Amino acid sequence: MRLTAFFHPLATRGAVTVLATLALAACGGTSPTRPETSAQPPLASSTSPIRVGIALGGGAAKGFAHIGVIKMLEANGLAPAVISGTSAGSVVGALYASGMNAFEMQEKAVALDETRIRDLQLSSGGLVLGQKLEDYVNEQVRRKPMEQMAKPFVAVATRLEDGERTVFARGNTGQAVRASSSVPGVFQPVTIGKYHFVDGGVVSPVPVDAARQLGADIVIAVDISSKARGKSPGDMLGTLGQSIAIMGQKLGQAELARADVIIRPQVLDIGSTDFSQRANAILEGEKSALAAMPQIRERMAQLQAERANAARLAQQKTAEAQYQTCLDSRSRLKKIADLARLDDSCAVPK
Numbered sequence: 392m393r394l395t396a397f398f399h400p401l402a403t404r405g406a407v408t409v410l411a412t413l414a415l416a417a418c419g420g421t422s423p424t425r426p427e428t429s430a431q432p433p434l435a436s437s438t439s440p441i442r443v444g445i446a447l448g449g450g451a452a453k454g455f456a457h458i459g460v461i462k463m464l465e466a467n468g469l470a471p472a473v474i475s476g477t478s479a480g481s482v483v484g485a486l487y488a489s490g491m492n493a494f495e496m497q498e499k500a501v502a503l504d505e506t507r508i509r510d511l512q513l514s515s516g517g518l519v520l521g522q523k524l525e526d527y528v529n530e531q532v533r534r535k536p537m538e539q540m541a542k543p544f545v546a547v548a549t550r551l552e553d554g555e556r557t558v559f560a561r562g563n564t565g566q567a568v569r570a571s572s573s574v575p576g577v578f579q580p581v582t583i584g585k586y587h588f589v590d591g592g593v594v595s596p597v598p599v600d601a602a603r604q605l606g607a608d609i610v611i612a613v614d615i616s617s618k619a620r621g622k623s624p625g626d627m628l629g630t631l632g633q634s635i636a637i638m639g640q641k642l643g644q645a646e647l648a649r650a651d652v653i654i655r656p657q658v659l660d661i662g663s664t665d666f667s668q669r670a671n672a673i674l675e676g677e678k679s680a681l682a683a684m685p686q687i688r689e690r691m692a693q694l695q696a697e698r699a700n701a702a703r704l705a706q707q708k709t710a711e712a713q714y715q716t717c718l719d720s721r722s723r724l725k726k727i728a729d730l731a732r733l734d735d736s737c738a739v740p741k
Contacts, residue, residue: 444607447480454479459676488544
């Protein structure tokens, strides 16, 4: 076993390590690992389609709202091309990236039995082991590793030893989602190689930067995180969730500011463990995405205009360079003829 890390410049927390882990067998798959390259994607031309990326934030049972957002994006011809997810967002993101559409995910959500993803086990590290969640995700994605997904997908977690942001992009999908979803104090930390990982919401509540690194031209951020509203949550998981949200609030705001569009479904009143509200959460996701459509289309039109202008400038620059090369390569006789305006062998750029 070995651990391989690579570094990518990020605005959050200075130069943040984007780390990935290799070769740990679990659930018939390999451990989540890093992308094969951290190079920036090439600049798209004015005629190439705009790649829409979606960054799905954490929020426990509120995460069903992500399905509604994706459902409405698909209905409007704006299906995300790349997906990043933190915590609950990584669960929905994995299923969507595997090839499911929003309606299929909604059917899965309605039929979901909580006992399939919750395995209680008394431990000093947490009450929930998390193995059931890992197994469930791997079953739903047909045990495909992350690099074989139908769409590019990454899950963000936090390295417990030093608090570094960790982006999983290869290997065991279920294990990456489990690591990203391991709420400290509730889930036991996930061991991968020589490190332990907990919920990605601690360092990246809504993984905008991760979606951008996957090559998204436009990033739509879906924020379902709990906000401190002057009252105490009613249960332990709610308290822990709000504590995580408070810890990552400033860091999350800085990252959210780098999104092109932010969607905030009205799910703050849904409890962290209230699976009975899943249908309402999906509906709220649909409503908030529909309300954001004008802003999304405006941003896409702006980007298309920017590309078209850049293409025109590049074409003009090329034409001017070709004209100058033509002038410089003329014979002495043609240069003399040009003085008398008798030589038109070099076309003047328009």
